[in-house]
Amino acid sequence: MEKYVEHHESSFFRFGNDVEKIIETISNKYIAENPKAPFVWRSFSKESFLNDENSLYNMDLNKKFPDSKYGDVAYVAGKFLSATEGITGFQLYCRSSVEVIFNGKSIFKSSILNERGNKQVTVWGDLLKGWNTVLLKFKKSASGFGCLFASASPQWGPMNFASVFKEWEDWSGFVYSVPYSEDPRIEEMEIDWEKPSEQTGLEWLPKIKREDSFFKRIFSEYKEGYAVAWTKVALSEKGVIKGSSNNKFEIWIDGENYYNSDGNGEFSFDISHNKAECDMLIKLELGNNNGSFEIKAENAEFCCPADVKGYDGKWLYMAPLKEVSKEDIRKFPSLTHLGTGFSGKVFWQIEYPDCVIRPFCENALFGRWTYPLGVTLYGLLQAGREVGNKAYVDYVKDHVYSVSDIQEYALWEDKTYGYPGVNHQICWLDALDDCGSFGSVMLETYLEEARESILPFADYIADYMSNKQERLPDGAFYRNLPETMSENTLWADDLYMSVPFLVRYYKVTGDISYLEDAAKQFLLYKKYLYIEEYSIMSHVYDFSYNTATYVPWGRGNGWVLFSLTELLAVMPEDFYMRQDILDMYLDLCQGYLKLQGENGLWHQVLTHPDSYEETSCTSMFIYSFARGVRFGWIKENTSEYKDAVKKAVNGLCKKCIDIYGNIYGTCAGSRFSFLPDYYKYDLRTRLNDTHGIGIVLLALVEYLKIKEK
Numbered sequence: 001m002e003k004y005v006e007h008h009e010s011s012f013f014r015f016g017n018d019v020e021k022i023i024e025t026i027s028n029k030y031i032a033e034n035p036k037a038p039f040v041w042r043s044f045s046k047e048s049f050l051n052d053e054n055s056l057y058n059m060d061l062n063k064k065f066p067d068s069k070y071g072d073v074a075y076v077a078g079k080f081l082s083a084t085e086g087i088t089g090f091q092l093y094c095r096s097s098v099e100v101i102f103n104g105k106s107i108f109k110s111s112i113l114n115e116r117g118n119k120q121v122t123v124w125g126d127l128l129k130g131w132n133t134v135l136l137k138f139k140k141s142a143s144g145f146g147c148l149f150a151s152a153s154p155q156w157g158p159m160n161f162a163s164v165f166k167e168w169e170d171w172s173g174f175v176y177s178v179p180y181s182e183d184p185r186i187e188e189m190e191i192d193w194e195k196p197s198e199q200t201g202l203e204w205l206p207k208i209k210r211e212d213s214f215f216k217r218i219f220s221e222y223k224e225g226y227a228v229a230w231t232k233v234a235l236s237e238k239g240v241i242k243g244s245s246n247n248k249f250e251i252w253i254d255g256e257n258y259y260n261s262d263g264n265g266e267f268s269f270d271i272s273h274n275k276a277e278c279d280m281l282i283k284l285e286l287g288n289n290n291g292s293f294e295i296k297a298e299n300a301e302f303c304c305p306a307d308v309k310g311y312d313g314k315w316l317y318m319a320p321l322k323e324v325s326k327e328d329i330r331k332f333p334s335l336t337h338l339g340t341g342f343s344g345k346v347f348w349q350i351e352y353p354d355c356v357i358r359p360f361c362e363n364a365l366f367g368r369w370t371y372p373l374g375v376t377l378y379g380l381l382q383a384g385r386e387v388g389n390k391a392y393v394d395y396v397k398d399h400v401y402s403v404s405d406i407q408e409y410a411l412w413e414d415k416t417y418g419y420p421g422v423n424h425q426i427c428w429l430d431a432l433d434d435c436g437s438f439g440s441v442m443l444e445t446y447l448e449e450a451r452e453s454i455l456p457f458a459d460y461i462a463d464y465m466s467n468k469q470e471r472l473p474d475g476a477f478y479r480n481l482p483e484t485m486s487e488n489t490l491w492a493d494d495l496y497m498s499v500p501f502l503v504r505y506y507k508v509t510g511d512i513s514y515l516e517d518a519a520k521q522f523l524l525y526k527k528y529l530y531i532e533e534y535s536i537m538s539h540v541y542d543f544s545y546n547t548a549t550y551v552p553w554g555r556g557n558g559w560v561l562f563s564l565t566e567l568l569a570v571m572p573e574d575f576y577m578r579q580d581i582l583d584m585y586l587d588l589c590q591g592y593l594k595l596q597g598e599n600g601l602w603h604q605v606l607t608h609p610d611s612y613e614e615t616s617c618t619s620m621f622i623y624s625f626a627r628g629v630r631f632g633w634i635k636e637n638t639s640e641y642k643d644a645v646k647k648a649v650n651g652l653c654k655k656c657i658d659i660y661g662n663i664y665g666t667c668a669g670s671r672f673s674f675l676p677d678y679y680k681y682d683l684r685t686r687l688n689d690t691h692g693i694g695i696v697l698l699a700l701v702e703y704l705k706i707k708e709k
Contacts, residue, residue, distance in 0.1 A: 002612045002685075004656050004664035011661075012653035019707075022653060022661075023383050023700050027392050029661035030380065030693060034366045036398050039359040039406070039422055041335065042162065043310035046354045047206035048173030049076075051418025055428075056148040057161075057174065058418075060095070061138060064205075065179050068140055072179035075186060075202070076136040076146075078161035079193065083364045088127040089152030090134075093117045095144030101135040101187045103128055115143060122152050133164060133193055135186075140179065155428050156370075160360040160421050165197040165204065170309035172358055172421070177202040214351040218284070218319050219247075219291035225342060227319035228332055229282045232305045235273055239300030242268035245293040248285040254278045255330040263288075271300060279305060279333040283324050306335055306357070313351040321346060335359065336405045336453075338412055345412050358413065359406065360421035365690065367402045369426050371497060372669070372690035374437030379694025379701075381444060386701045393448075400445045403438075404453040407460075426461075431486070432469060432477060432497035435461045443504035455508070462505050462514070465498060475517075476524035478543070485671050490528055490541040495521060496559035503570040518567050519577040522584055525560070535591030536606055540672040549674045552606040555667055555691070558620030561588055562695075565627045582633060589628060589641070592621050596644055600651030604667060604679055611680040615656045615665035616692040619699035622648045626702035630709055642706070649703045652696065666692030 007013055015021045049057045061074050068074075082088070092098065092108075095117045100108040102125035114121050138146055151159040163171040175197070177184075186200045197204040211217060218227050233239070233253070241251070241259075244266045251259040259269050263285075280302075284293060302314040318332075318339045331337040335357075338345040349356045361367045365376075377396045384392025403423055410423035420427050425434050439461040446454040470480045477494050479486035502518040505511075528541040529548055538548035539556040564585045571578050595606045601613035602621055625641045628634035634641050656665045666689040673679065 002665075004685075005654070005658045007654070009658045010654050011657040011659055012650065014659040015653075019649070019653075019700050019704055020387050022657060023387055023697060023704075024389070025659070025661040026657070026663065026693065026697060027380055027383050027389070027661075030376075031392070031395050034364065036366055036395065037363050039367060039402070040362045041306055041308045041357050041359050042170060042172035043308055043350055043352075044172040044356050044358045045206040045208065045352075046356065048163075048175070051150075052148065053418065054148075054150075055154040055419040056091070056093070056150040059136070059138075059146040059149055059174070059176075061140070061145040061176070061179070064176065065145070068145060068179040069181065070140055070142065072140045072145070072181055073183045074138050074140075074145070074179045075177045075184075076138070076174050077134065077164045077176070077193075077204075078174040079131050079133045079164050080159040080161050081362055082127050082129060082132055084127070085129050086127045087124055088132075088157070089122055089124045091120050091122050091150055091152050093120060093148040095146045095148070096141045097139035098147050099137040099187070100125075101137070102126075103132055104190075106187070115141070117144065117147070124152075131193075134161070135191075137187055139183075145179075154419065155425060155434075158419075158424050160362060164193045166195055167197060167208070168310065171208075172360065175204045175206070177204050208355070209353050211351060211353070213294070214315065214317065215284075215293040215295075217353065218317065219286065219288065219293075222286050222320040224287050225320035225322050226324045227284045227286055227317055228321060228324060228329075228339065229284065229315050229317040230305050230333060230348070231280050231302045231315050232277050233271065233273075233280050233297065234277050234301045234303055235271070235275075235299075237299055238270060238272045240268060240298040241271050241295065241300070242266070242298065243293070243295035245284075247288050247291045247293060249293065250283040252281040252283065252329050255333075277303075281329060281332055283329065286320060305333065308350065308357050311350050311357070315351055316348040316357065317351075318346045318348055336409055338409060347409065347412065358417070358421055359409075366399055367422070369403050369423050369438050370690070371433050371437035372694075373399075374439070374441045375496075375698075376690045376694035377438075378441045378444060379697030381441065382701045383697045386704055396441070397445050397449065397451075400442050401451055401453070404442060404451060404457050407453065407457050429464060430481065431479060432465070432494050435464060436497040436499075436501040440500035440504055443501065443508060446508060447504065458505060458508065461501060465502065466514075466517070472524075474524055475520060476528070477521060488543045489672070490525070490543070491672070492525065492529055492537050492539055492553075492556035493559050495525055495563045499563040500566045503567055507570060515567075515571065515575070516577070519571070519575075519581055522560075522564065522567070522581060523577075526584060534595070534607060535587050536595070537588070539670075542674075549672060551673065551676050551679060553670065553672075553679050554602055554604050554606055554614045554617030555620070555670070557588075557592065557606060558617035558624075558695075561585070561592065561624040562620040564588070565624045568633060569627065569631065585624075585628070585633060589625065589634065593625075593640065593644055596621075596648065597651075599655060600644075600647035600649075601655065601665075602648075604683070605676045608676055608680060611676070612685065613651075613655065613665060614667050614685070615652065615663060616667060616689075616695050618648055618652060618656075619692065619695040622652075622699035623695070623702045626699075626706045630702070630706050645703060645706065649700065652699070657696065663688055663692050663696055 011022045094110045094115045098110040107125040108123040247263040321339045381396040410420045413420040414427040478490040499518045502514045506514040529538045539553040541548045601618045604611040604614040
């Protein structure tokens, strides 16, 4: 049997039965390694490439250069960050001859078989820790000039591409060369991507156009409505703001109306504040073709109100706005509030023409939205509550709020630019994986503190589950993603991906239909997945063959029992389906109890003791048994379940958790198979995998609770 932790380095050896100390060690390690770093805001030129409806960069050089000739050669270049080394992939649809040079190595050259562009090509390359560069070379033909390009998995492995070369330092997006009739062959050069583009001898676009006064351009570009400009004013003493305007304007400082003008020419007013910096907003009336506005500060300094990479200007602005209310004015000094334009929402631009700002999540975990992070954060939240550490609770809230507060913007960016740099998975939203787990912990924080941005977000998820997620005729959730492994299947995992959210949404709204839906899912899933011989569940039912796989994957079963306890903890005692749900829970508990391994841990394939001992399913069985004892659902053989919990906790602490808070033995994210060999030999464990960290914390928290009881 695989050995994870040496005896003298186990958490049990160092901390013994001090489970609270082990909880703190795991939590502190996770938070220290994933600090609360904000999103990175980057400058972006709309003359770069945008994404299509499938999140692929549409590198159509025919549109950029309609006068180019057959045989012309052009290049596109970009870079992206990676926290680790490894292997990574790209997908592309060729529209012409294409070569992909990744980190200086050619990894793909198109052939006559794929230059028609109607088939996806996936290519792989060696990933470096830090910046990785992509250079694409195109030769124009009658079939086109360019390609569609993206990460091999935009949903699960997004790549935020930034511009290369010094003059676009820290900008988002690709740069591209003009076409050349003679092949420049720059792929053979040793290019220093941190130096200016002139080293290549090519002309690169887009050009960044700097202007003396962007206010002048606003008047010439927009003929009606309003513009709002935002800056920060740094004060060392009493300052003076002065200028001239022939258009009406208002000046607001830190949400208070400070100065108004009918546009009568020159203006001047004193400014003093009890803060070193304050937010200044100018609401400027448009519609005057000869409009003008100039402003400057004395004994004060204007500075950019946000940390925007690649931008050295002092102002952000929105235009044209159809209306600007006092409520808008007070919300505008933020990077999450959208203005109301004439044909939709409007967001901040920078002073350069056709240039905007865009956020990107460039952290490994903090600020991301994924289903494993949902249960990780839930574990941290419950750990903080149990050990009385407010810092853990605040960390979870800050993570949740970072994604909930920006969701309205993320949906807008998805529609505007084809693919968002933040919240990409929830914006993708084509499966329960994308919404239920993180949505559940989001609602858990809402039950504690009613953050304004959360409930509309939860409504969005609830609408998806109720009205858009695929279901069988009997109402069971299932997966029908064409041309994927999930096509026409039903997975035990999806009980966790749906039920914890549904029961919390029921708690928030009081709408009993969500509780009913959650309960019905269990009874329907039992019909498809139950293995009567062992009183446990199969991982998947495949409707292409009209059969369950009859492989009882550990974590898949853990999701089922875990989610049953989430439902029972909320379901009223007199609810008409409660007894059926309780009977299912008790029946499964008996099946899992019989399969506990000799070291207290459960195995990757529950009925195969030669498969490895697996941490996440063990933790979920601890959690679910302990809750059954604590809530009184388990009334018979209670001592057996208490002993099983204690034995399993000791097994985790001796074999799977070391003194530094590292967690071993967690199975990686799974596909499915009709044979157990895939789960036993191909699906291996990962150190500190987010499928396990939060679940381990939850198990230890529940163990403490029954010890206290």
